Amino acid sequence: MSELVDHLADLTAHRDRDLLDASLAGALSEMLAPLWLAVHRRIGQEGAECWLTRARWSRGDVAATADSLWTSLDELPALEARPAWQDCLHKQVPHFAEGSPSTALFPLFSDGGAVGVLELCTEHPLATAERRSVASLLRLYRNFQGLLDYSQHDTLTGLLNRKTFDASFLRLTPPGGEVNPPNTERRSVDAAAGTHYLGLIDVDHFKRVNDGFGHLIGDEVLLLLSRLMRGTFRHHDRLYRFGGEEFVALLRCADEASAAIAFERLRVNVEQFSFPQVGHITISIGYTAVVADDSPSRAFERADRAVYFAKGNGRNQVRSHAALIAAALLQDEQKAGAIELF
Numbered sequence: 001m002s003e004l005v006d007h008l009a010d011l012t013a014h015r016d017r018d019l020l021d022a023s024l025a026g027a028l029s030e031m032l033a034p035l036w037l038a039v040h041r042r043i044g045q046e047g048a049e050c051w052l053t054r055a056r057w058s059r060g061d062v063a064a065t066a067d068s069l070w071t072s073l074d075e076l077p078a079l080e081a082r083p084a085w086q087d088c089l090h091k092q093v094p095h096f097a098e099g100s101p102s103t104a105l106f107p108l109f110s111d112g113g114a115v116g117v118l119e120l121c122t123e124h125p126l127a128t129a130e131r132r133s134v135a136s137l138l139r140l141y142r143n144f145q146g147l148l149d150y151s152q153h154d155t156l157t158g159l160l161n162r163k164t165f166d167a168s169f170l171r172l173t174p175p176g177g178e179v180n181p182p183n184t185e186r187r188s189v190d191a192a193a194g195t196h197y198l199g200l201i202d203v204d205h206f207k208r209v210n211d212g213f214g215h216l217i218g219d220e221v222l223l224l225l226s227r228l229m230r231g232t233f234r235h236h237d238r239l240y241r242f243g244g245e246e247f248v249a250l251l252r253c254a255d256e257a258s259a260a261i262a263f264e265r266l267r268v269n270v271e272q273f274s275f276p277q278v279g280h281i282t283i284s285i286g287y288t289a290v291v292a293d294d295s296p297s298r299a300f301e302r303a304d305r306a307v308y309f310a311k312g313n314g315r316n317q318v319r320s321h322a323a324l325i326a327a328a329l330l331q332d333e334q335k336a337g338a339i340e341l342f
Contacts, residue, residue: 043076157223287318
């Protein structure tokens, strides 16, 4: 029991959801000394779901590795391509393949149901006590994951909340380091190269929705908008609700033209969607590239100035802060500030 408590302490030592699966792999590798293990997550939209391996460990490895979050869905195995994993996920019960070596599959749960599969390969079949220990650790893992989800996600939309934004942003720009550092995970793909872009998304005339239809309908609009955002952007893009009708997206794109296409796609999808009772609404978007030594507040301020320009010049449009500066439609405050210093 003391060993299980030690592993629980290791598992719950992190407050970063991205590290949780790696912590689980580390705890299980020490507890069972398997030949190898992997944590597989189901990702993607319904009908086009794939498997993303979030932790992979083999005997002799110093630490777990993982598929890159930037891997294209086309490069990942489809859900049905791994029938044993799919069966474990759907039936939500462990599966044990006897033999030597032996493989065991355990479903991974969140509060919304089964979300992935733990795969364990051991020299001999797991003993009953070992199976119980794994099941106990996975229950603790689920509970801790639920606590992280509750603290890091907006209760209405399920998107990440504002307080998680700074930490996510700062991981993109380590102090004094290279912006968007190279991908160190196992998969090396073209999509890993590029720059992060911060987009600020604001619902046009949202006060009219609340005043005309009530706050419950207003909340429904925000919930449906969050679903449109999830369906428009990629699985690895970070989506936040900042409060009210204000949302933020952190995207990784090859260049500004690609970012503009992504944000324009969302604008069109929202404009064409018919919201129950309300009908059609529009959004205004301002975006900016994340640059070296950037801070969350500076990047947000640039995107905010761009969206403010969009709302003051017709709404229902996507505006780039850099393009507005280049066209002399906005003043570069950083340069202006530097001039004032001398």
